Amino acid sequence: MRPLRIALTKGRLEKSTAELMGRAGLDCSALRDKGRKLILPVGNMEAVLAKAGDVITYLEHGVCDLGVVGKDVIMERGGQFFEILDLRFGKCGFALAAPAGTDFYQGYQIKTIATKYPKVARRFFQSKDMDVRVIKIEGSVELAPLLGLADGIVDLVETGATLRENGLEVVERVADVSARLIVNAASMKWRKKEIEELAERLERELG
Amino acid sequence: MRNYTKLTPEGARDLLFEECRALGEAKARLVRLFTRRGYREAMTPGLEYYDMFSLPGAAIPQQQMYKSTDSAGRLLVFRPDSTLPMARMAAARLRNHARPIRLYYSQSVYRSWPALSGRSHENPQMGVELLGAAGLRADLEVICTAAEALRAVTEDFRVELGHAGFFRLLAGRLSISPDQREEIRATIEAKNYGALDELLQPLGHSPEAEAIRRLPRLFGGEEVLSQAEGWGLDGSAAQTLEYLRSLYTALKDLGLGSRLMVDLGLVQRNDYYTGVVFSGYVREQGRPILTGGRYDGLCGQFGPAMPAAGFAVDMQAAAGLIQGQLPPEEASQVLVHGEPGFEMKAQQELIRLTEQGLACESSVWDSLEEARAYAEQAGIPRLLAVGESVREIQPGEEERP
Numbered sequence: 001m002r003p004l005r006i007a008l009t010k011g012r013l014e015k016s017t018a019e020l021m022g023r024a025g026l027d028c029s030a031l032r033d034k035g036r037k038l039i040l041p042v043g044n045m046e047a048v049l050a051k052a053g054d055v056i057t058y059l060e061h062g063v064c065d066l067g068v069v070g071k072d073v074i075m076e077r078g079g080q081f082f083e084i085l086d087l088r089f090g091k092c093g094f095a096l097a098a099p100a101g102t103d104f105y106q107g108y109q110i111k112t113i114a115t116k117y118p119k120v121a122r123r124f125f126q127s128k129d130m131d132v133r134v135i136k137i138e139g140s141v142e143l144a145p146l147l148g149l150a151d152g153i154v155d156l157v158e159t160g161a162t163l164r165e166n167g168l169e170v171v172e173r174v175a176d177v178s179a180r181l182i183v184n185a186a187s188m189k190w191r192k193k194e195i196e197e198l199a200e201r202l203e204r205e206l207g
Numbered sequence: 208m209r210n211y212t213k214l215t216p217e218g219a220r221d222l223l224f225e226e227c228r229a230l231g232e233a234k235a236r237l238v239r240l241f242t243r244r245g246y247r248e249a250m251t252p253g254l255e256y257y258d259m260f261s262l263p264g265a266a267i268p269q270q271q272m273y274k275s276t277d278s279a280g281r282l283l284v285f286r287p288d289s290t291l292p293m294a295r296m297a298a299a300r301l302r303n304h305a306r307p308i309r310l311y312y313s314q315s316v317y318r319s320w321p322a323l324s325g326r327s328h329e330n331p332q333m334g335v336e337l338l339g340a341a342g343l344r345a346d347l348e349v350i351c352t353a354a355e356a357l358r359a360v361t362e363d364f365r366v367e368l369g370h371a372g373f374f375r376l377l378a379g380r381l382s383i384s385p386d387q388r389e390e391i392r393a394t395i396e397a398k399n400y401g402a403l404d405e406l407l408q409p410l411g412h413s414p415e416a417e418a419i420r421r422l423p424r425l426f427g428g429e430e431v432l433s434q435a436e437g438w439g440l441d442g443s444a445a446q447t448l449e450y451l452r453s454l455y456t457a458l459k460d461l462g463l464g465s466r467l468m469v470d471l472g473l474v475q476r477n478d479y480y481t482g483v484v485f486s487g488y489v490r491e492q493g494r495p496i497l498t499g500g501r502y503d504g505l506c507g508q509f510g511p512a513m514p515a516a517g518f519a520v521d522m523q524a525a526a527g528l529i530q531g532q533l534p535p536e537e538a539s540q541v542l543v544h545g546e547p548g549f550e551m552k553a554q555q556e557l558i559r560l561t562e563q564g565l566a567c568e569s570s571v572w573d574s575l576e577e578a579r580a581y582a583e584q585a586g587i588p589r590l591l592a593v594g595e596s597v598r599e600i601q602p603g604e605e606e607r608p
């Protein structure tokens with residue numbers, strides 16, 4: 001049987017994951033000094049570094065058993081897999097923000113929302129039975145209300161500093177976000193013991 | 208339009224040679240199995256009214272169905288599932304048929320998956336439906352047939368048992384709103400332990416809340432049942448566990464022990480299932496290759512109520528499992544070349560040889576020389592020239608002037 005394969009989201013989450021796995025006693029030296037290799041040994045597993053969305057893609061197709069990915073990506077992309085552990089790093093949140101001093105919910109006009117996360121935005125307003133126009137923006141979403149394209153934005157907010165600088169303020173929190181350990185459903189069934197052991201080791205380190 | 212003349216739509220594809228053989232062979236094995244167990248084939252149309260698939264409890268997400276309209280503007284779908292139409296057909300046309308009714312089918316289902324997800328939109332499936340029978344014996348029959356269907360294509364498989372009613376029963380005893388219930392169900396389905404804890408916290412302590420909290424972790428071997436039995440549940444929940452235990456014991460006695468798993472956290476949303484549910488897993492497949500269960504409430508939506516259970520096998524995946532193991536295809540043994548004016552005589556000779564069981568090809572070449580070159584290149588060992596007489600051409604023999 002091939003070793004368990006875990007897909008890690010490249011960048012910040014990868015470093016926090018390596019740090020956590022290191023504390024849990026897994027040998028992560030290959031992750032720290034990875035060179036050009038794409039598949040790296042971690043403990044007795046294989047780690048793959050991928051962009052966030054691809055982590056879920058590899059996992060859903062069963063070519064990776066586990067993954068570490070932000071809740072933001074899970075919420076936006078969706079999919080069928082198990083989300084077994086909140087890793088409690090990579091913390092931030094989705095929020096609805098609008099120009100400071102305006103009452104976002106006032107009036108009967110259809111609101112326009114600019115966002116990088118159209119599904120999250122749509123679901124949020126659906127839960128409020130509000131019909132909104134959602135426009136997808138790829139880059140700095142804060143620009144859209146400044147240019148008059150949107151009444152508000154739904155975006156990831158960490159400290160709120162960027163919002164303040166651009167004259168925006170949080171109207172409402174939409175959801176909390178942090179990194180999650182996810183598992184392919186069939187892998188969970190076939191290799192329950194190994195996966196649960198790993199999850200327990202990591203959870204113990206989270207305190 | 209012109210841009211699409213050379214492509215197949217996303218999620219649809221051509222099958223060639225060994226893929227067709229593997230699919231054909233997998234189908235043949237299951238046809239043999241099902242017919243020997245007394246199931247008879249039924250087919251339902253590829254097009255059905257949308258209404259049937261949007262019935263409460265039978266719901267398949269609207270966005271997953273391929274739709275069209277008929278000439279009267281009524282909404283049609285390309286069959287997204289076979290169990291619903293089988294139930295419809297049995298209720299409408301087999302009302303007075305002796306029970307139980309054993310049906311099997313081999314037909315494709317169509318689902319529209321999100322773009323670029325790499326999933327097949329056209330999926331050949333085979334399955335059985337056992338209608339008009341309830342109880343342990345009927346469930347055992349369907350699950351054993353499912354296990355045999357898996358065994359027909361691989362030795363390395365697992366069958367997982369669950370119960371659609373278990374969560375429903377537990378949740379029914381909590382005072383929660385339908386929205387809360389759906390939230391709880393979704394977290395169990397995703398095995399999202401953390402979120403489930405948070406949802407259950409405000410509900411206080413009760414054996415049911417405690418049981419629900421543990422549901423997502425309750426999968427594995429027989430120990431899962433023992434754990435759940437230790438919770439001190441009563442009434443229908445206890446009966447459900449007892450029933451699963453008797454199913455498990457019976458299947459273990461059959462020799463399925465090491466291949467059996469239990470998951471009490473199987474809580475699908477859009478389900479017509481009412482009783483035992485089961486899935487078949489094989490190695491290196493991220494999704495179950497077989498799914499099934501008991502759906503006692505479905506037939507009643509189309510006619511007289513009738514207990515029923517069945518399952519469907521993903522035949523593309525089944526074919527993939529045997530593709531590498533098939534014996535090589537029978538190569539042609541003889542090339543039959545008709546000399547000018549003797550084309551039909553050559554065909555007669557070819558018919559005579561094929562009737563003897565020889566794999567033959569007829570030569571489409573004008574000259575014997577070309578036919579010989581082709582035989583050599585295609586690796587056909589014998590070449591027959593049919594003229595006034597039939598003669599075997601030896602390698603290297605010169606063509607007669």
